[in-house]
Amino acid sequence: MKRLLYILLFILALPLGAVAQEGEDLNMQEFIFGHIADSHEWHITEINGKEISIPLPCIVFDNGVHVFMSNKMEEHGYTLNENGKMVNKVTGKRPFDMSITKNVLGLMIDSLILVVLILLCARWYRKHDVLKETPTGIAALLEPVIMMINDDVIKDAVGPKHEKFAPYLLTVFFFILINNLMGIVPFFPGGANITGNIAVTMVLALFTFLMVNLFGNKHYYKDIFWPDVPLFLKAIPIMPTIEVVGTLTKPLSLMIRLFANMLAGHIMILCAVGVIFLTAKMGPVINGSLSIVAVLFGIFLNCLELLVAFIQAYVFTMLSALFIGMAHKEPVEED
Template structure:
């Protein structure tokens, strides 16, 4: 009980200055929680780090766009964006160009946005981790010495995904062709999920909560399924083993072809929705902490304690979700690929 009282007292001492700042001068700025949450979840051309007394500390990111009217390239930051280009608030702040005839078009945009930079950070983390693991294996004889510590944990994860997911789902004959892709997808999603839970730079960006990223991953899985599927797989789609009148309509082939696109669509939506929802809940509880002080100090302390406990619970839950979603995406991808390589059934 003494520890609980100490924690509550510390929370009150930390939140009290925030209440004073919020009510200073008798001016209260209304906090729009949905707008704040959507702003943090969306992509941006700068990386916002902190705000203090109306001033924002942010890192400007390079903007690279090509004009659709003149064909010229512009390289700079959002503060030096020339007149033909502008940020369209109705399209999530994306860059648009005003054409000579008065219409607006989306130019070719190759900018390094916040999501792109977070992906590069995740890739660098993966390169460092696996380079260190590979160095250990080069320096040790694995027949006489088993890896321990971090290297041992990484081997456990790799072999679990390799043997229990990839190999068992695809089969002994074909799994080696797809193991590199599936392992890469698993660790990429897991790393992006974990880095996204870090509440400060260089983390905090919800990469897998961006539908463009999950769309790309789903398309990669769809190509792996359909480009390398065997003849038995395509036979079940175009000429399935059903009564002839179902083939003549052709009802079943249409349903099967429709299923070719619904599988990657399910992968895309599942990963996107789960990761976006988790971050949205965490951000909402964070906003509630600041909103509580506008209702009075007494009410604010109780509300902030509740929000703090919920934030702790949600962050612990998101650690589990980060692994589960990476595992589920890899497992379903492996299952779908395995279904495209099934052997011909005997008559």
């Protein structure tokens, strides 16, 4: 069995090397950033130097709305700059770009999957008498996860008002989880580096920021602007300043954590795979052996990413729940 696995790995690695040998030198930076960055087309593969990709619609606000497919970009007077962003060919300025990019399409697909999954689960509960039947199918799959997050994370962290915030936190958890998981899938519907994109994590952190601060209680705001510290610390607003900065750094840390973790995971997997192509010029022996190592390492990293996908979604949800809970803490009676 073990030997079979090795043989399989070797066979898998050989054609990769062969393919790699044909091409020119691999620009590792371009390779990695091309995969993790957002783009106007969904690149699938390259066969004999011919790019195969799905063109995506571009929507540009630049003296009116322009809508075109990304492969017709040049005809509409736009081009990509060195960062892969769309700019006006004449002025070289960046228009307001509302294009359905790879990440936007990925978000839509993943969101659709998520909504369908959860609604199917909810439908099961509507259609069946929960007191007489045990969950089956999708409900049996999702219920333990939902209840684990609901009971262990949300209930414990948010406190008595958890029912109001549970839908938001559950949505955040499953949204991040599905995007993380789909990010690991290496081909079309997945593979977009969504949660490793700072715009996405920023919006998520912003929602948490709003959830925390819009529904905070009196005590929470008093603690920020007029905390129980000696007067000179709040007359010259030292403590309030620190507290306000603190409320901002909390979502900021959420944003950076998710972004950096997912980005790093993607880069690591890409590096492991890139080794195969980098060593292509070094001859079949080195290339073959390193390919095996790279594939093994890739498998390991993918497993690790599965774990990280869950952990990051869990951590984001837990910290959001904690921040919300802190904004609802009742003042402690002091003696």
